[in-house]
Amino acid sequence: MSTCAFCPGPLLPTFSDSLPRERCGRCASVWIEGDALTKVMGGSAAEALVRRARGKHGLCKDCQAPLSQVPQCEQCHRPAPTCPRCNIAPLAVTKVHDVEVDVCTTCQGVALDAGELEQLQKLARADRDREFDLKPRLEPETLSKSQCATCKRTVKLKHAFTVNDQLYCGSCAPAGSAPYDPTLTRASPSMEESTSVAVMKNVRWSPVDPISSALDWLFSRLGN
Structure with missing residues (x-):
């Protein structure tokens, strides 16, 4: 049984349908093997993370002092x-969308403490809320011209389609668009259904728990 990257606690396998990981039985941190990340999210995610982390110093989990090639913090000791696998210390720290991630640049393993996981889950929820906010924001009085965003032809609003705050004619309307209706407070069923289908086409695998969902969000945006 391996030891947690941050404390003497044991790493316990967490079984799920999504990203294989181990969780510390003492501090609730998470350790993700580099090869697991590669298998599930593709090699580009692990490589991008290592590129970001290479050459970065570590951070003490108590006093946040920078650590460089030392087995313990020189300030608080x-x-x-x-790294639970390579025994390399300190792990390099890099930021991905404001979340500090501890990375072993040798085995590509990733460690997240409980606070980082909570921060990550909040960011992922906020991003999903923005993604699925389907309320049309186009209003007639804000449109200087009723033109299709693609072909620039004049479009009557009653025949127009909208998605992502853009107006389209019927010929140019992209997947996920819906008939324009300024009276809607939420998306029409047709828009909701078509957008859900469009989103599902971009899902590589389906997380089944909050941590997996947050980790998927984090690693899928490494290239952004």
Whole structure:
């Protein structure tokens, strides 16, 4: 049984349908093997993370002092975050969408403490809320011209389609668009259905728990 990257606690396998990981039985941090990340999200995600982390210093989990090639913090003497597989310390720290991620640049393993997981889940929820906010924001009085965003032809609003705050004619309307209706407070059923289908086509795998969902969100945006 491996030891947590941040404390003496044991790493316990967490079984789910999504991203394989281990969770510390003491501090609730999460460790993700580099090869698991590669298998599920593709090699580009792991490589992008290592590129970001390479050359970065580590951080003490107690006093946040920067750590560089030392087994323990020189200020508070807490052991440096250590790779459970390679025993390398300290782990390099890099930021991905404001979340600090501890990375082993040798085995491509990733460690997230409980606070980072909570931050990550909040960011992922906020991003999904924005993604699925389907309320039309186009209003007649804000339209200087009723033109199709693609072909620029004049479009009567009663014949127009909208998506992502853009107006389209029937010929140019992209997948996920819906008939324009300024009286709607939420998306029409047709828009909701078509958008759901469009979103599902871009889903590579379906997380089944909040942590997997948040990790999927994080790693799928490494290239952004």
